[in-house]
Amino acid sequence: MQECRKRDIRREADSFRKRCGVGHYGISNLFRDCESLGYKLLRYPLGESADLGFVLKRDNDTVIFTNSCSRLSRELFTLAHEIGHIVLHMDKDKQFVDDNMTLSGGHSDEKEQEANYFAACLLMPDDEVEKFLDLQLPGFNEKGLSAMDIARLMSEFNVSFDMALNRLENLGKIDSKERLRLDDERNERRVGNLLKSVVGNSRLNLPSMDIEIPHEYVDCVIYNYNHNAIPRETLGRALAYCQLVWEDVSDRLVEHADEDKDSESAIGDS
Numbered sequence: 001m002q003e004c005r006k007r008d009i010r011r012e013a014d015s016f017r018k019r020c021g022v023g024h025y026g027i028s029n030l031f032r033d034c035e036s037l038g039y040k041l042l043r044y045p046l047g048e049s050a051d052l053g054f055v056l057k058r059d060n061d062t063v064i065f066t067n068s069c070s071r072l073s074r075e076l077f078t079l080a081h082e083i084g085h086i087v088l089h090m091d092k093d094k095q096f097v098d099d100n101m102t103l104s105g106g107h108s109d110e111k112e113q114e115a116n117y118f119a120a121c122l123l124m125p126d127d128e129v130e131k132f133l134d135l136q137l138p139g140f141n142e143k144g145l146s147a148m149d150i151a152r153l154m155s156e157f158n159v160s161f162d163m164a165l166n167r168l169e170n171l172g173k174i175d176s177k178e179r180l181r182l183d184d185e186r187n188e189r190r191v192g193n194l195l196k197s198v199v200g201n202s203r204l205n206l207p208s209m210d211i212e213i214p215h216e217y218v219d220c221v222i223y224n225y226n227h228n229a230i231p232r233e234t235l236g237r238a239l240a241y242c243q244l245v246w247e248d249v250s251d252r253l254v255e256h257a258d259e260d261k262d263s264e265s266a267i268g269d270s
């Protein structure tokens with residue numbers, strides 16, 4: 001990637017970041033930001049061998065999917081990568097599908113490299129990393145960083161241990177030797193334990209298995225039920241996809257005199 005293109009991507013990531021909720025240094029909840037930015041975000045535990053994410057444009061909707069079977073920190077990186085495709089590439093292409101290959105640093109496709117670079121700049125911008133090291137980890141230049149320091153960075157920026165190491169290396173904060181040493185220390189102490197020891201966010205290192213489906217989906221099935229287009233049974237199944245039960249939405253349902261009579265006109269009940 002050429003230096004001028006990198007600068008453009010940093011600029012895009014910086015201006016996108018201004019639209020997100022930022023804590024002290026890192027973005028607090030990128031999932032929530034998606035909703036306020038008008039993207040339709042779908043999260044589902046699709047399985048460990050399935051794709052990790054995709055983004056597509058349909059009519060006026062921008063739909064992002066992330067697989068919540070991957071560790072939360074990785075799922076957040078996938079989300080940032082998909083946002084990179086939206087910001088950088090969606091004027092020409094209509095969809096991108098991502099797996100372990102496209103989300104790894106070594107992928108040869110230019111657009112995948114750009115989306116990865118965008119994600120890194122969005123989640124861990126140079127100036128915020130610099131500020132964190134200066135204010136929160138004083139003396140790191142002399143002492144070097146410990147794996148516990150990396151866990152602190154993880155918790156603040158909501159990234160994985162590997163992502164934190166990658167970014168620090170790319171920003172010239174650590175060299176390859178230090179990286180190896182930190183990697184070894186991580187293998188000895190395990191990331192989950194490191195996060196606990198710095199009272200960090202241990203959830204980052206685990207798959208969330210969360211299910212998040214845009215509220216329009218629930219509105220749509222309730223509308224269909226209330227207008228006799230789907231039977232009670234189908235409504236129950238559709239709600240179950242969102243981990244909802246009948247009682248959760250009962251105040252929005254219209255009572256039907258005869259539940260069975262119109263199942264023939266059901267939409268999407270196959």
Ligand SMILES: [Zn+2]
Pocket residue numbers: 081085096097098102111112115
């Ligand atoms: Zn991609």
